[in-house]
Amino acid sequence: MSDVASATGDLRDTNLDGPALSARLGRVWGTRRGLLGALATVDHKIIGRRYIVTAFLFLFLGGLTALVMRLQLARPESGLVGPDTYNQLFTMHGSTMMFLFGVPIGEAMAVYLVPLMVGTRNIAFPRLNAFSYWVYLSGGLFLWVSFLLNIGPDVGWFAYVPLSGPEYSPGKRADTWAQMITFTELSGLAVAIEIIVTVLKQRAPGMTLDRIPVFVWALFVNSFIIVFALPAVMLASTFLILDRLVGTHLFNPAEGGDALLYQHLFWFFGHPEVYIIFLPGTAFVSAIIPTFARRETFGYLALVLSLIATGFLSFGLWVHHMFVTGLPQLGAAFFTASSMLIAIPNGLQIFCWIATLWDGRPVWRTPLLFVAGFFFIFVAGGLSGIMLASVPIDTQVHDTYFVVAHFHYVLIGGNVFPLIGAIYYWFPKFTGRLLSERLGAWNFWLTFVGFNVAFFPMHISGLMGMPRRVYTYGPEMGWGHLQLLSTAGALILFAGFLVFAWNVIASLRRGDVAGANPWNSGTLEWATASPPPPQNFDRIPLVTHREPLWAERGGLPVVTGLSVGHRELVVSSVAEAEPQLRETSPAPSIWPLAAAIAVGVTFIGSIFTPYAVLWGALPIAAALTGWFWPKTAAEDEE
Numbered sequence: 336m337s338d339v340a341s342a343t344g345d346l347r348d349t350n351l352d353g354p355a356l357s358a359r360l361g362r363v364w365g366t367r368r369g370l371l372g373a374l375a376t377v378d379h380k381i382i383g384r385r386y387i388v389t390a391f392l393f394l395f396l397g398g399l400t401a402l403v404m405r406l407q408l409a410r411p412e413s414g415l416v417g418p419d420t421y422n423q424l425f426t427m428h429g430s431t432m433m434f435l436f437g438v439p440i441g442e443a444m445a446v447y448l449v450p451l452m453v454g455t456r457n458i459a460f461p462r463l464n465a466f467s468y469w470v471y472l473s474g475g476l477f478l479w480v481s482f483l484l485n486i487g488p489d490v491g492w493f494a495y496v497p498l499s500g501p502e503y504s505p506g507k508r509a510d511t512w513a514q515m516i517t518f519t520e521l522s523g524l525a526v527a528i529e530i531i532v533t534v535l536k537q538r539a540p541g542m543t544l545d546r547i548p549v550f551v552w553a554l555f556v557n558s559f560i561i562v563f564a565l566p567a568v569m570l571a572s573t574f575l576i577l578d579r580l581v582g583t584h585l586f587n588p589a590e591g592g593d594a595l596l597y598q599h600l601f602w603f604f605g606h607p608e609v610y611i612i613f614l615p616g617t618a619f620v621s622a623i624i625p626t627f628a629r630r631e632t633f634g635y636l637a638l639v640l641s642l643i644a645t646g647f648l649s650f651g652l653w654v655h656h657m658f659v660t661g662l663p664q665l666g667a668a669f670f671t672a673s674s675m676l677i678a679i680p681n682g683l684q685i686f687c688w689i690a691t692l693w694d695g696r697p698v699w700r701t702p703l704l705f706v707a708g709f710f711f712i713f714v715a716g717g718l719s720g721i722m723l724a725s726v727p728i729d730t731q732v733h734d735t736y737f738v739v740a741h742f743h744y745v746l747i748g749g750n751v752f753p754l755i756g757a758i759y760y761w762f763p764k765f766t767g768r769l770l771s772e773r774l775g776a777w778n779f780w781l782t783f784v785g786f787n788v789a790f791f792p793m794h795i796s797g798l799m800g801m802p803r804r805v806y807t808y809g810p811e812m813g814w815g816h817l818q819l820l821s822t823a824g825a826l827i828l829f830a831g832f833l834v835f836a837w838n839v840i841a842s843l844r845r846g847d848v849a850g851a852n853p854w855n856s857g858t859l860e861w862a863t864a865s866p867p868p869p870q871n872f873d874r875i876p877l878v879t880h881r882e883p884l885w886a887e888r889g890g891l892p893v894v895t896g897l898s899v900g901h902r903e904l905v906v907s908s909v910a911e912a913e914p915q916l917r918e919t920s921p922a923p924s925i926w927p928l929a930a931a932i933a934v935g936v937t938f939i940g941s942i943f944t945p946y947a948v949l950w951g952a953l954p955i956a957a958a959l960t961g962w963f964w965p966k967t968a969a970e971d972e973e
C-alpha cells in the first residue's frame with residue numbers, strides 16, 4: 336500500500352473500511368433521485384449509458400431509412416417513394432449514420448469505459464461531459480424534427496457545393512444539415528478533450544504508458560484524430576452557412592471563391608472520419624480477443640504503434656475522395672501511394688490479433704463470433720478499398736454501387752460488428768446481467784448472412800454501372816435481380832438487429848446475474864461490481880501489470896488516503912502515472928443543461944437570422960456564469 340497523502344484533516348478512506356466505506360463514498364459520488372438529479376448528474380456511467388442508448392436509437396432510425404430505400408430499389412420503376420423523398424432518405428441515412436451514430440458511439444463507449452479501465456472515479460471535466468451529451472441530443476433531435484417537418488436535408492451526407500449553395504438549394508434544407516454538423520462536432524470535440532485528459536492525467540498509480548490497455552490507447556488516438564479532423568468540417572459547414580445566409584462567396588468561383596475548397600475541407604475531415612469510426616472497432620476487438628483467447632495480447636507494442644501510425648496517416652489520404660475532380664497527376668499518384676500505405680499498419684493489427692487467437696485457447700462465445708465476423712467483412716472491405724485507391728479503377732466505379740458496397744463493408748465490418756460484440760461483452764458490466772448466448776448466436780448468423788447477401792451483390796451492381804443515389808432504374812438495365820437480392824439481405828440483416836434488441840430487452844430483466852467479472856477478464860473495469868457503484872472503486876487500484884486481474888489473483892493492491900468527505904480523485908504523472916495531486920472533481924450541476932439549451936436555441940435561431948448569434952450570446956454567457964461560479968470547495972492538494 337502506498338499513501339497518496341499523509342496530511343490529516345477531513346475524513347480519509349484510511350479511517351473507514353468495507354461496507355461503511357462503500358456507503359460513504361456512494362453518498363458522496365451518487366446522483367440524487369428524481370428528475371432534477373437525473374438532469375444534473377455528472378456521473379460518467381450515467382451519461383455514458385445515455386450516450387450509448389441515444390447512439391443506438393440513431394442507428395435504428397438510420398436503419399429504417401435504409402430499409403425504405405432498399406424496398407424502393409427492390410424492383411425497377413417502383414413507386415414507393417419519389418425522387419425528392421429518396422434524396423432526403425439517403426441524406427438522412429448517411430448523415431445520421433456518420434454524425435449521429437458513427438462518431439458518438441465510439442465516444443459513448445469511451446465515456447463509460449475509459450475512466451473504469453484507467454481506474455479513476457470520474458471522467459475529466461464531468462460537467463463538460465454532461466454538456467456534450469445534451470448538445471449531441473439537441474443536434475440529433477434538430478435534424479430529425481426538421482426531417483419530419485419536411486425541411487430535412489437532401490444534398491447527400493457531404494453536401495457538396497454548388498449543389499448545397501444558395502443558388503441550387505433554396506429553402507432551409509441545406510441549413511439544417513450544416514447546423515446539425517455544428518451541434519455534433521461541438522459535442523464530439525468536447526468529449527475528445529475529456530478522454531485525452533482522463534487518459535493522460537487520471538490513470539491509477541502504476542499504470543505506466545506501457546500498461547495502458549490497448550482499448551484505451553485506441554480511443555486515446557481516436558480522440559486526437561477527432562481534435563484535428565472535426566474543425567475542418569465545422570469550417571466547411573460554417574462557410575456554407577455564411578454563403579447561404581450572409582451572402583459571402585467563399586465557395587462561389589464567380590466571385591473569387593473556390594468550390595473545390597469545400598471538398599478539401601470536407602474530406603480533410605471525411606477521411607479521418609472513417610478512422611474515427613474504425614478505431615473504436617479496433618478498441619473493442621483488442622479488449623475482446625485476449626479475454627476469449629485466454630492469453631495476453633500478442634505484439635502490444637506493435638499494436639500501439641500501428642494505432643498511432645494509423646492516426647497520422649489518416650490525415651494524408653483525403654484527396655483519394657477527389658480523384659475525379661481533375662488533379663495534377665503527381666498529386667493523384669501521391670494519394671494513391673499513401674492510401675495503399677495505410678493498409679500496412681492495419682494489416683499489422685490484424686496479424687497481432689490473429690496471432691493472439693492462434694496461440695491462445697479461444698472460447699467461442701458471442702463477442703468472439705462478432706470479432707470473427709469483423710475479420711471477414713472488414714478485410715473484404717479493405718481489399719475493395721485498395722482497388723479504389725488506384726485512380727483508373729476509381730475513375731471507372733466512382734459514384735456507383737461498387738463504392739456503396741465498399742464503404743458499408745468497412746463501416747459495418749469495422750464498427751458495427753465489433754460494437755455488437757462489445758455490447759455482448761460489456762452488457763454484464765453495464766447492467767449486472769448477461770445477454771443470452773442462444774439469442775446471441777441467432778443474432779450473429781442473421782446479421783452476418785444478411786449483411787453479405789445485402790452488400791456483396793452491390794459490388795456487381797456497381798461494376799454493371801448502377802450509379803448510387805438514384806431513386807429508381809429501368810427494367811432494361813438488368814440490375815433487378817441483384818437489387819432484389821440486396822433487399823432480401825437487408826431484411827435478414829434487419830431481423831438480426833431485431834433479435835439483438837429483443838435479447839437486450841429480455842435480458843435486462845431475466846438475464847443470468849453476472850457478478851463482477853463473468854468472463855474472467857484482466858482489465859480494471861472488471862475489478863468492481865456490475866454495475867459499478869457511483870465511486871467506481873472503493874479504493875483506487877495500484878497497477879503492477881498490463882492485465883492487473885490476471886497478475887494479482889489474490890486481490891489488487893490499492894492506494895489510500897483519498898477524502899471520503901467530498902469528491903476527490905488522484906491526478907498522476909503522464910508517463911509513469913505517479914500520484915501527484917488529490918483533485919476535487921466537480922459536483923452535479925444543472926448549468927451544463929442550461930448552457931446546452933442556450934447553445935441549441937442560438938444554433939437553431941442562426942439558420943433563420945445571423946443576429947441570433949448576437950442575441951444568443953446573452954443566455955449562453957448567463958449559463959456559463961452559473962456553471963463556473965466559484966465554489967467554496969476545498970483546494971487541490973499535493
Ligand code: HEM
Nearest residue numbers: 398401404425426429432433437491492746803804805825
Ligand atoms: C443497417 C444496414 C444498412 C443498410 C441496409 C444500408 C443501405 C444503404 C443504402 C441503400 C444507401 C443508399 C445508396 C444510394 O442510393 O446511393 C446507403 C448509403 C449510405 N450509407 Fe448505408 N446502410 C446501412 C448501414 C449503414 C451504416 C451502419 C453506415 C455508417 C456507419 C452507413 C453509411 C452510409 C453512407 C455514408 C451512405 C451514403 C449516403 C449518401 O450518399 O449521401 N450505412 N446505405
Ligand SMILES: [Cu+2]
Nearest residue numbers: 606652655656
Ligand atoms: Cu478516404
